[in-house]
Every structure is written in C-alpha cells, then in structure tokens.
Amino acid sequence: MTIRTPEWVKHAVFYQIFPDRFARSQPPHHCPEMAVTLEPWDTAPTLAGYKGGNFWGIIDKLDYLQSLGINAIYLTPIFQSTCNHRYHTHDYYRVDPLLGGNEAFAEFLAAAHDRHIRVVLDGVFNHASRGFFFFNDILENGPHSPWLDWFKVERWPLSAYDGRLPANYVSWVNNRALPQFNHDNPAVREYIMQIGEYWIRQGIDGWRLDVPFEVKTPGFWEEFRDRIKAINPEAYIVGEVWKPAAEWLDGKTFDAVMNYVFAGPTMAFAAGDRVVLKHAEIPDYYPYPALDAAGYQAKIEELLDLYDWEIHQVQLNLISSHDIARALTVMGDDVASMQLAVLLQMTFPGAPCIYYGDEVGLRGSLDPDCRWAFPAEEKWDTDLLKHHQALIQLRHQHPALRTGAYHPLMADGLLYGFVRQHSQEVLVVLVNSGEGDRTIDLSQVAPGLGDRWQVLYGPLTVESKTEETQSVITVPSRSGGILTRLEPAA
Template sequence: MFKEAVYHRPKNNYAYPYDENTLHIQLRTKKNDIDHVFLIHGDPFIWEDGEWQTDETIMEKSGSDQLFDYWFVEIKPEYRRLRYCFVLETEEEKAVYTEKGFYEEVPLDDIAYHFCFPFLNRKDVFTAPLWVKETVWYQIFPERFGNGNSELNPEGTVPWGSEDPKPDSFFGGDFQGVIDHLDHLTELGINGLYFTPIFKAYSNHKYDTIDYMEIDPQFGDKETFRTLVQECHKRGIRVMLDAVFNHSGYYFAPFQDVLENGVNSPYYQWFHMWENEVETEPLPNYDAFAFVSHMPKLNTEHPEVKKYLLDVARYWIEEFDIDGWRLDVANEVDHAFWRDFRRTVKSVKPEAYILGEIWHDSMPWLQGDQFDAVMNYPFTNAVLKYFTQQYSLNQFKDQITHVQHMYPQNVNEVSFNLLDSHDTPRILTYAKGNKDAVKLMYLFQMSFEGTPCIYYGDEIGMTGGEDPDCRKCMVWEKDEQDRDIFRFVQQLISLRKSESAFGNESRFRFKEHEDVLVYEKQKDDQTLVFIMNPTKQLKTVTLNDKVKRKLKMEERATLNDSHVTIAPYGYFVYEKE
C-alpha cells in the first residue's frame, strides 16, 4: 500500500455540503493500489459505554487519472455533524487513515483522531443560479456579429466581411445587428448570450475601457441596449456582459489625469504606479495587463476604485436587467474585492451568474464567496487535443477525470465549458477542416456536465486562426453557411433539453475500452451510452448491455446484434435497458 499517495482534507473538493442535508466526501489514493475503501462515520456526540458509535459505508471509485484513483461517497448525517475516517483494503493489507495518520484499527476511544466536518450550515452550501444548469451559451463579439445601423459606423469602417480582420479593423457591428438576428439564435436553441465588452473604448475589442457607465457609441445607445435585453428575455434568452475590472483603458479619464499630473493627480492611487513621473514607452513604469501600456492595472484595494467598480456592477443589473457578469483577468484581482463584488451583485439580483476568466486551478475563487463558475479551459484543452489526435484515449480520460475531481459536483454543474472563443483559433480551423471531428467535439461538449458555450459562427462552419483571424464577420448568406453543422448542433441542444440523462445533472462515467471513447450518462431511470471513434479507422465495439433504443441522430454506425461498427469519426448513442 503506497500510503504517501493517500490524501484527504475536510474542505474544498474533498469534503463539502452538496445541499443542506448532504455531504460529499472524496479520497485520493495511488492508481490501482487500493481494492476497497470504506468510510467510518458518526455523530461526534453519540457514545455508548465509553465508545463512539459509528456506521460503515463503502466508497465508490469515481474515476482515475494518470497517477491517482478517486473515491467518493455521499452521506446524509442525521444531525448535520460528522466525524470520520477511512478504511483502505488490499488483498494483503488493511490500513485506517485518520486526521492523525494511519492506524491498524479504527480508534473509537477518542474522536480527536478523526476528520471533522463540524456542522452542515445551510449558508455554506455552494449555490449557483439554477437556470445556468439548463443554459446553452452563445458568445458574441459585438463588432463582428451584425451591422444593423450603418449610421453608427465609426470612422474607417469597411464593408461587412470585405476583408480579413486586422487588429484595428472596424466593420460596424452593433446592437441592432444582434436584434435583427435573434431568430437565428432561437432557431438554434440558444438560451444564454455572452457579450464581450460593450462599454465605451478605443479599440474594436473594447477590453480597454474608457467609461464603464457608457455604451460604446458604435454599438448604439442605452435604449437600444435595453431593447436588446428585453427582446432576449422575451425569447427566454439570458444576457451576460463582460467586465474588465483588472485594468482600464489608456483613455480612461482618471488615467489621463495621472498622465498629465503624475503624483499630483487625485487619481494617482487608483493605479499601481512605480514612480512620480509616468512613462509608457518602451515599457510602462506601472503595473498593467502583461506589459501593455494602454491597459493600466486598477488598484481595486483603493476605496474610491472599489466603490466606482461596484457601482458599475450594480448599475447594469438595476437599469438594464442583465443576468450575469463575465470577469476578465479575474485571477489578478484581489479576493477581497471579489467578495464585495459578489455581495453587491447578489443583493441586486440573487440569481445573477458570476463567471471568472481563469485558465488554471480555480478552487480559491469557487468556495461560494466569490464566483459561481470559471471558464473551463482545462476541459477545452483536453477536448481539442483528443479529437484532433494529439492526445491518446488514456491521456484524454486522465485529463477529463482530473477536471471532474478538481471541484465539487455543484461547481461542475455550472462550469462554463467552451471549445473556442475570441482569444483562440476557431475549432474548425484547429481541426484542420475536419468537420466530423468538430461534430464529435460538440457531441462530447453538449453531453458533458456543466453549461456549454458556442462561439458565434462556429455553428455555420466559420473558420479563423489566432486573434484577429478568429474575429471575422458573421456570415449571414445562407448559401455560404454550413447548414449541416447548424442542424447537428441544433439537434444536440434539443437532445440536451429532451433527454434527461443527456445533459447536465446526470452522472458521467467513463467505460473501459481500448481504442474508442465510451462513457455513460445516468439520471433517474435513464442511462445513455455514448461511443465515439475519433480515428480514421473503422472500429467494432461489443456491447455489454441491451439496446433499448437508439437516439435519433444521423447514422454514423451500424448495429448488428451485440456489435456496433462505427465509421471513422463516427459515433453511436443509445439508451440501455
């Protein structure tokens, strides 16, 4: 028994309240090292004849990655208190793992040996908005989605789609262009819109904010935006805005004052200045996003900055009824600010969704006091690499299993699962034009736990490399759209809504197979099995259970008795008896 690999801590993703009556407990062990794990648990105040009274519950192996096995159990403590330890068994050995270390037998004379979950307080349950679990997002880069009012075109605007985008291109996208095409989103099945920044800014991408309280005039005015939100809500579509609170733009009025007056500016402390005089070239002598001089970092610890930004957070919800905030470069802003941000947002709209842009392990932000979710880039990376044959099946399963076990289950259920964005190459380009590989990516994304997001235009086969090429103008001419991809994504969204085990809040588990991807989704009385073949070879799979029915999807496989023959880049999805 490799005891050095055994790990548990009674907090974060290893022990947490799933709801007001239920605890989830997880243990990590060395891969393929332990045969059985039992949880020994009891109320710390129930004793008889000087001995602590306990129950024993077997733990389930919930997944494995390259190095570790993960064990899981759900417990409903009668009095909402719990002390516990773990019994680990192999054929040759038994060990009891406690907070004080390893023992041969369960210590019952003193509860101080044992891990402690002091009390299941309702306030400590991680609660994200319920509606997010049923949401399929669509990301819009406003400058490139639709030009509905040419009178708003900024100087230098070129005709729609007339050339490939450059870093400083303007094509005239605006709010009216989005309103004009909401039926496209409704037809696809979208019920959440995520807009990259819409506030007044110098650039086309608007991540260099000039005024957080004003709409950029190229997009329209506040009344047009109000109409856009109202039209979305009529269609059952929620609206999430992008906020850049880590840094402002170069032309943000307080920063302009600092440039002019240096240390004598009343806004000098609004930023992280290094010297009395400000220099922007060749490198800034102040903190900025990366070393970009026109994106000076805001001092969110300063009370005036904090008040200003929290007023921004409150204003757009109160005045325009938006449904969420996506927070740019969220990991570089102090935790105290985000706690105040959450209190502010939730006090105005308790069901607002707070999403952080963080590309790495984000547990410190996901403990119920800051964000509801983060952008799930570890998921993105695994899906892209596996379905383009850069990852082996085992590497993919290792990575996805690791993603699943990084956070509590109620966090995973609202995790923002994207395949690409305005910051990355489009998936069809990443897949080198392999449309069938892209379909498999969508099938996995839409059937995985969490809330999926589609980048505008991907659903009609748009292409594009690194920024700015991934920010091309939306193609609205039907004869230039790939309607086959559109219908496929449309069908997946429909299945996600109509089949209880297909989408969120269903249990996901990999099944063993050597060279094709097989996994199950189970919810209530329904179990769906997904088989995918992201290779150039024909594959045959022997089924270990009976097929109750095939899901009505395009035929990419042939069923013959208990054997399924799957075409290259094909798939087979069925409900088992």
C-alpha cells in the same frame, strides 16, 4: 459549506458574441456617431479596424439564435472604448456609441429576455485604459491629479504613448494602454462594486470576469459575489481562469470558470495529430499532444475530481473563444474532428458555449484572425449547423444530458464511451476518433446497464444479439453518437 449555483445555467446553451463582428443593422434613427468609415464586412479582420456590428444587428439575429437552440448570450465587452474588442474601457456606464449606445443595448436586452434568452456581460475590472477619465486626469495633471491613488504610479514623468520611454506606471502585461487599478484603494473597490451592481439592476443576468486572478486584494471577489447575489441570487459569475481553479470555485467566489481545461483535451482526442501546433502552442490550454481514448478518459476524470458536482453543472464549456484560434482551424480544418468535439461538448456536464460562427464553419487562426465577421448564409457549412442544432435540441429534450450523472464507460484504442443518467433515463455516448469502424457489445462492456438500445443521434447502428437483446453497436470511423436505453421487451 453548501455550494449553490444558478439553476438556469444548468439548462443553458451559450453563444459568445464579439459585438463588432456578429451583425450590423441600420439604426432606427439618425446616429451621427455611427456614420463613420468602417472596414468592409467580409475582409480580413485587423487589430485596429472596425466592422461596425451593433445591437440592432444582434436583435435581427435573435430568431436565428433561437432556431439554433441558444438560450444564453455572453457578450465580450460592450462599453465605450477605442478598440474593436473593447477591453480598453473608457466609461463603464456607457455602451459604446458604435454599438448603438445605452438605448440600443436596452432594446437588445428587452428583446432577448422576451425570448427567454439570458445575457451575460464581460467585466474588465483589473485594468482600464488611457482614455478612462480618472487615469486621463493623471496624464493631464500629473502629481496634482486627485485620482493618483486609483492607479499604481511608480515615478514621473508618465509615458502613456511613447514606447521609447518607461511608462512609469503599472499596466496589465506591461501594455501601457491598460493601466491597472489600485484595488487596495477603498474608493476603487467601491467604484467597481457599484458598476457590477448597476448593470445587474439594469437586468443583465451575470458577469464574465476578465483576468480576475490579477486582482490580488484579499476578499475583493468575495465581496463582488456577495453584492451581486444580494441583488439577484441567480446571477451567473464566471471567471476567466484557464487552469484548474479550485481556489475560485469553493462556493465563496465564482460560480464557474471558462472551462479551457475541458477544451484542450477534447480537441486533442477528437483531432489527434491533425491539430496544427502553430495555432495552439501560444495559448495556455493544450489541445495537444494527441490523446487516445484512455488518455482522454484520464483527463476527464482528473477534471471531474477538481470541483463539487454543483460547480461542474454550470461550467462554461467552450472549444473556441476570441482568445484562441477557432477550433476548426486548430483541428486542421477537419470537419469530422469538429463534429466529434461538438458532440463531446454538447453531452458534457455544464453549459456549452458556441463562439459565434463556429456552428457554420467559420475559420480563423490566432488574434485577430479568430475574429472574422459572421459570414453570409451562402458561405455556411449547413451540415455542421444541422449537427449543432440537433445536439442542442437533444440537450434541451433530455435531462440526462444537462443534469444527469456522468460516468466513463469504456476507453479502447480511439473509442471512448460514457454514460449520462438522470432518474430512469440512461444515455450512452460513443465517440470513435479512429480511422476504422468499431463494433462493441454493450451487454458485455457494461453488464447490468441494459440489453436493449436504440440510436438517438448519429450514424451508429444497433444489431440484435438474441431476440431479447439489441446491444451490438457499430460506430463508423471518425464519428460518434448517442444511444438511449429501451425498456426490457415484454
């Protein structure tokens, strides 16, 4: 079958927002449900506390996101919940009151769309919460509840809170706060389908699906895709699948997955043995062991062989997320490593996704430490911010960096190079993760690719080999950049 993915995603640069921690602003009118005690914004994040980020705050930050070059936002869950990350859903039709409720979200969505910024929501459809009405009815009424078969009750009595007793119902990773839906129940299936459809009709641009591999009911996600695409064929459906995901990316289910298979090797090459294992060993994405250029090329070629090219162009390419330690911290707080990883991310096929704050040097270890509030401007790493801005701008300006073919060019020691080519535009990206400067002659490395090159970005230098050629490239230690091919001299 011909695989079709949303065209706009091929040109998107995403920004992942954890709503409680990105920005908060005073509501435009009195909201008593928001007049509550909050944690101080700049204190360390806790598992249970709220910082109070809201949609009016995000609206205030849209100009900043536009200046960064962002044209798509992925929001972690926004629906009513009793936890700051909101993966414990209480009501799928109600935006959390601390975020400003449905009214504030509608204002945000309109403001984002006015700026041509797409919005993707997090769909948590494998499990709900103890406070979800239909499950709460079971807790209140036991075997008399009419919604018993919406969940997987194994025996009585249920113990939703007392860990000394068996829960007696199926929950995600045995967390009794997260009862799993019975997806084999047609009513449950239809309920979730209608939630997906409802928010697409409200104008969102897609769904990121939480732990979709936990839903074992045959055909469930295929139907979800069909019904979402029937409303908006350009809606983006991206699954949280951490491992190679060919079974999900056959054109019948998801458009893409969160590309942890790209993230791990990219950090392993950019940082090498600077990676701090205690921050990276628990999550299943492997930014270790250290990779040289040949090892990185092998990982990338293996990745590129997994899927159809149409899929690669819309993969969600991240190096940080709310589920892993922040990339800068993983890479030993080494800014050069971060810059190299971002260069590789912004020049790779697919949609780059920045985890809020990474662009200004926000640090953080594993959950909840990876969820610090967005810092005040005086705490920003402005050089890292400018690095992101420049690369995003180049990505928007050059089709080769978005939809151009990707070809590994060279792997020598700790120097890796590849070509992005779209029509007559040819760009070469060189990344030197080693401690010493490297000099190469592109006319020798890639005969026929071109003899005249110019630096598009980065601290690279180009020297003339003869009067007719400019092909000797020096890549300083721990740096990289982008070259553009010049037309032959007249």
